[in-house]
Amino acid sequence: MRPLVPPYIETLKPYVPGKPIEETEREYGLTGVIKLASNENPLGPSPKAIEAMRVAAQKVHLYPDASSHTLVRRLATHLGVKPEEVVLGSGSNELIELLIRTFTTPEEEVLLSSGSFPAYRISTQAHGRPFAEVPMREGHRYDLEAMAKAINPRTRLIFVANPDNPTGTTFGRQEWEAFLAKVPEHVLVVHDEAYFEFVDWPEYFSAVEYFRKHPNVVALRTFSKIYGLAGIRLGYGVMDAKLAGYLQRTRMPFNLTIPAQMAGLAALDDAEHVRRTRELNGEGLRFYETELPKLGARLTKSRANFVLADFGRPAVALYESLLRKGVIVRPVAGNGYPTSLRISVGTAEENARCVEALREVLAS
Numbered sequence: 001m002r003p004l005v006p007p008y009i010e011t012l013k014p015y016v017p018g019k020p021i022e023e024t025e026r027e028y029g030l031t032g033v034i035k036l037a038s039n040e041n042p043l044g045p046s047p048k049a050i051e052a053m054r055v056a057a058q059k060v061h062l063y064p065d066a067s068s069h070t071l072v073r074r075l076a077t078h079l080g081v082k083p084e085e086v087v088l089g090s091g092s093n094e095l096i097e098l099l100i101r102t103f104t105t106p107e108e109e110v111l112l113s114s115g116s117f118p119a120y121r122i123s124t125q126a127h128g129r130p131f132a133e134v135p136m137r138e139g140h141r142y143d144l145e146a147m148a149k150a151i152n153p154r155t156r157l158i159f160v161a162n163p164d165n166p167t168g169t170t171f172g173r174q175e176w177e178a179f180l181a182k183v184p185e186h187v188l189v190v191h192d193e194a195y196f197e198f199v200d201w202p203e204y205f206s207a208v209e210y211f212r213k214h215p216n217v218v219a220l221r222t223f224s225k226i227y228g229l230a231g232i233r234l235g236y237g238v239m240d241a242k243l244a245g246y247l248q249r250t251r252m253p254f255n256l257t258i259p260a261q262m263a264g265l266a267a268l269d270d271a272e273h274v275r276r277t278r279e280l281n282g283e284g285l286r287f288y289e290t291e292l293p294k295l296g297a298r299l300t301k302s303r304a305n306f307v308l309a310d311f312g313r314p315a316v317a318l319y320e321s322l323l324r325k326g327v328i329v330r331p332v333a334g335n336g337y338p339t340s341l342r343i344s345v346g347t348a349e350e351n352a353r354c355v356e357a358l359r360e361v362l363a364s
């Protein structure tokens, strides 16, 4: 009998998301659980976005504007690009799917860095596309030189996360330009900037600055992180208008809900919320950088809104002990980091509670 699914679906391991608060409270009989597991904004959405979603709720008997006309234009102005260079998605995750589906054939390969964001590999495999993974270099950093060397005649698409998730590491303009110079024009390079707004480093850059000179470059961004809208699913890509036009053909017509479109508009108008989030995040990163090494953890240099902390012992047990104390972090053994935990930056109180819980767990 013919198998129900092709082998690449049979062997596909689904994405493992952060454990939800409600589930943890139910399973462990707890209240007041905190979640530092999915790199969300601890301040929540902008009050302006909340109000916009309240208004939007009254319109959801209608189909959304399929072209997201107003939000596309508002974003284009925000970024200094043309509206036809912007494509919106139900989270940047949808853009990852669309890029694979639209620009690769089953004979072409996707090039990835091992130990980076697992969604690239999962989406690639779900589409039955072959992929190659290049190991990272020391310090869990992208090895762009090795990635350039790994390009072969079948390579069609490359994903790079910068800052990377779960490692938090970032590469700068010089490395990027040297890499781009080695990538053939027919190979698309997707620069995933999910944590762009958090980065405080002069050598950092955006692919938005590069796609005109290099039409094979695509920038991906999201409203899930600094804008605090992970639950509404809103992300976008910025790219050459010709590439964008193809994604407009393959995306679903109503991929963005009315609340998502309206929340996105309002969030872009709240620069103060973004500023406060960035400031809180900077303080939280510094707190973790000071406190976690005192507990024996080794941290990568993170410029995002989380840290990768290596405790030098099996981290799943630590994760489970933290759950019992009502603190959800992210085990990353499945990504190739069996002795590390990824810990998101929360409010000052949440960060302190997490460190305290870790101290108790490590002492017991």
Ligand SMILES: Cc1ncc(COP(=O)(O)O)c(C=O)c1O
Binding pocket: 038, 039, 090, 091, 092, 093, 094, 117, 161, 163, 164, 165, 192, 194, 221, 222, 223, 224, 230, 234, 235
């Ligand atoms: C590097 C990276 N890219 C993309 C995403 C997906 O974000 P979205 O919520 O926009 O789908 C994430 C989410 O954690 C991420 O870390």
